[in-house]
Amino acid sequence: MPIYLYIEGESWLHRLHPVVKVWALFAAFWSVYWVDQPLALVPLGLLMTVAAQAGGAWANFYRLRYLFAGVVFFTALSWMVFYRQGTPLIDTPLVRVSRASLLFGFGRGLKLAELLGTSVLFLSSTKIEEFGAGLTRLGVPYRVGFAITLAFRLVPLFIDSALTVVQAQRLRGYEFRRGGPLARMRRYVPVVVPVFMEALRKANAMAMALEARGFGAGGRPTSLIDRELRRSDRMAVALLGGLAVAYFLIYYAGYGAIRPD
């Protein structure tokens, strides 16, 4: 089961320093925060599409196309319940559709889709080790960064072992699809318990293996990924900074807001 979005490659996106990629996440969050107007969000969306094509991440965008569409649609719908502004086109006790609520809902949906796009770009081009190194470089304590990367590594192992248990239970005639949603949910308990116990059996051995390799011995641990910022990284930081400033200026000039009337 392919749960990771990482796509092997040597594109400019892959070669960016992990800290710059974390900065890119922040710049994207900052940019979409200031604007609600869908038109103002379009340039960022286009920029992301170009980056996905040029950075070799497009396959993941295509794979998740229905999720992107769903995010925009359902977010727009939920805001139509709460954003009761503007002259109504349809007015019911629950949903009030107006030009303003359509624009507002669509804008917020687009925002979330662009945030999803940023994370897809990040995950498509960043290995877990790079992410861990980036976190440590940003000042996250080594042990916390280690726990995050170890957890990332364990996820596919646990999923694989759960799938093995499911197959074994099926062979013994256990029916996972019988009953309503709650009954089906409960039927997965016999799958989770062996995975849980297997994981706990490993816990002591893992802790000993870590300590045998000097985990917790003190001092600053070194990392295999320990490279300096290059010229291209600095340029990317500057461009992303420019993008963040531009979006703040759009907000400041009043072009990012939606006026109900």
Add this chain to the structure above:
Amino acid sequence: MKELGSMWQDSRMVVLCAISAALYAAVLVPFKVVPFIPGITELRPANAIPVVCSFLFGPAAAWGAAIGNLIGDFFGGVGPGDIFGFAGNLVYGYVPYKLWEIVASGRPPLPRSAADFLRYALVCLAASLLCADLIGWGDNMLALRPFGVLGNIIVVNNMLAALVLSPLLLLAVYPRVERGRLLYRDILGVAQRRPGGLMQAVGVVLLLCGELGAWLVGNLVSTGRLNLGLLPASLMRPPYDAAVALGVAPFLLAAVGGLALL
């Protein structure tokens, strides 16, 4: 709350934190493929894991819940709201064992009698409410999703998993972990706390009143049913981002303050 910091000194707790996070994410990620409401939430049977792990691994499970949710979010889109997702899940993993120590007088968290099940349900409700408050408040403040949607979906999702799945998992797993001396009390070498003490009582009251107040005010303000007279009229307009942020914050502060006193 100091054990949230001191647990990082113990290698076994670090490993248990990673295991809790990975177990949570391993159940979370497959359900990301079939979101319940895309962009808002998905069906989350995985929410049973932080509760179970909380009773077993204490502070390691709290961090595990936060990290596991972060990993899950990486597969459904990370965003600034994940900061609040991190904090919300941290308390979702922290509150159950902490409150259980107070309300259950040293009994194992196995809801075998009606009274124990009621205690267990209240502890889970307290954890779910604070988690929902923090995430709903943060996401509404960041202009991403309305409190009235997210704040309620999280409570329902968490309670469903905690009441339907967690008790079964606990009954199967807790006695084995206890025999294997892998409970957080055994690893950290802390004795079972006795309930009582004025500070603890104040903490519980602050926590419960704060989180219930935050949930009510968040819902009422985000749906336009409550007008906070202290705030300027310009803030009391849809989408109520600033109004929710300012109206809910004092209650959240009280709840977190109460948590610190437990």
